[in-house]
Amino acid sequence: MTVQGWMLILVFTLILVALAKPVGLWLFAIYEGRRTPLHTVLGPVERGFYKLAGVDPNAEQGWRRYALHMLAFQVATFAFTYFILRFQDLLPLNPRGLAGQSPDLAFNTAVSFTTNTNWQSYSGETLSILSQMLGLTIHNFLSAATGIAIAFALFRGFSRKQANGIGNFWADMTRVTLYVLLPACLLYAIYFIASGVPQTFLSSVDATTLEGAKQTILLGPVASQEAIKMLGTNGGGIFNVNSAHPFENPSALTNFVQMLSILAIGAGLTYTFGKAVGNTRQGWVILAAMLAMFVGGAAITYWQEAGGTPMLHQLGLAGGSMEGKEVRFGIAASALFSVVTTAASCGAVNAMHDSLTPLGGLIPLFNMQLGEVVIGGVGAGIYGFLLFAILAVFVAGLMVGRTPEYVGKKIESREVKLAVLAIAVLPLMILGFTALASVLPMGLAGPLNKGPHGFSEILYAFTSATANNGSAFAGLSANTPFYNGLLGVAMWIGRFFIIVPVLAIAGSLAAKKVHPESAGSFPTTGLLWIGLLIGIILVLGGLTFLPSLALGPIADHLAMIHGQLF
């Protein structure tokens, strides 16, 4: 470990905190449907879209209608992308003559991008330019916008008084896309191009290396997808190795900016929540609880990675493990990136997580198992976190005998049941499917590494899919009908079986009266509350997943320090 490494983590965290308020204020303006300077240019586009689609943006939707309209849109965009991927060989902009994806792979990929997971069973190099742009880039925007829309709907649930509606899905989704994601990505992509990220419709160039060999260099519209891939916490790269590829992430500076952009909107939404419920302290305490867990995780992973592995030390290599890491980033920035990308539901990687040390890799795994509520994916992070907040006030209410209340709303049995229902999806999918794959021959054919690390590869895959992350212990051969199918189901359920209960909670809360804070309410702005939140999240996650972690990373660690190889 070096002073520079700790500096990196510290400065990164401070800049992130500084970004929360400005980003949160911008999002708040969009949440409220206010006019912004961008409306001069994009206002006509927004109105034109509504007109053609027959949408009245001011029509309030109850939670059922909001949910059904949201789901209908997901199914439509899923089908659109499925057919593009399935038949890319028949479509234009495929100069390298790539074949269409098989049915199970196209299903997996389309689900993966619809659910903001961006798990890559395919290798990015096998997709045509059209598939990348039209099939995948649009989902990067729309799945991110959907996540933020759901968060907005939940915020309205907390802030409205005896209301029937929780907003309009079409308006929320369209506004977030047009006034937040699109303009930000335009600027961001131009920065990427200036830094060396390709942006061209040319798909490949042949080079003759210095030693006279032929090297085929793949190009494409990389920068345009890279920008939304990070900002929308999507994570699906144009290339197989994602943000480790020099064309996706050319320098240490682009790497630093990428890490910030993964968490910027998620951090901003905590501030937006505070504004929405009329007390910005409510937002800041959430961010504080998130950051405490984030910094803790980053410290552990950095400590482990900088320590390296006994096996490589015995072979005469000094320092941390460089297997699966890039020289321009080094140990600290690789460790930090792996924690950032799994704290959010991003899943972009700048180092191969499969080659991380066992405990260094445990943190990304555990981050995802907690439901990615450590800042989290855009929208998904904050609505996931608020589920835990509902449980926390409920537990606090049980302990001290007070009526559970949160930001002025009474939390009753319906909300608690729905929150538990949503949170239970994680262990059900992750542990259920991992168990299945660990006993079936089709599942056991997957892992590359032997011993406990092979189990970690399976566990990581189902964790990543259910939590809609998309990063991988990439040694697993996941492009089989078995894994494509099962992972696709895990991604869909992991996304929408959480979103629908969240919307139900929003509807139920919106209908309630607001109770002004009294001496009888449990204060949710202090240190005690932060401690309780972290406690609930870690205890629930720990109780649920520690046994599986013991079989994977912890067993792997014990084997490693005893010099056992597999």
Place this chain on the structure above:
Amino acid sequence: MLKDLTTALRPAIVLTILFAALLGIAYPAALTGIGSVAFPHQAGGSLIVENGKVRGSELLGQNFAGATYFHGRPSAAGADGNDPTASSGSNLGPTSQALHDRVAKDVAALRNTPGSSVPADLVTTSASGLDPDISPEAAFFQVDRVAEARGVRADKVRRIAEAHVEKPLLGFIGEAHVNVLALNRDLDKQVPQSAKAAE
């Protein structure tokens, strides 16, 4: 419930098409236009062109096997390594026998004296398989071999290598590194391989 669904059909289909046009076509096309005008070199992949021939990209690693060149890191991309059509890491974990055997073999081949240490990045595969860089230590480690193969003094080669060390930004963003392709091209310019033959 049914009414909710039927009212959703038109916006779902129409907005899918409209957003596909905006985000899937107009957005990348606009950026491609901006890139080709404002940053044509970077947008085109930072290609190195010599006498009309493409020699590689500044950002991508190449295979170097000969003694006269500095070598990059081992690569898991493609069968021969450094293949941009098959970017990949090894994905081998910390308790992998296969990783142990591969590193042990590479270390044995590189060690000049038994038991001496070898720069870690020279015997570990990168994440991308296309890592263009090595650490300064890994570059200096190869100076004697390169100098001998080129028939020039080691301090001359070392000075060229030193000039290619890029420091971390602000001291803490990134790591010091040497771009192997840039270094080797510079080497060819300053101490051409034909120099040895001419001596």
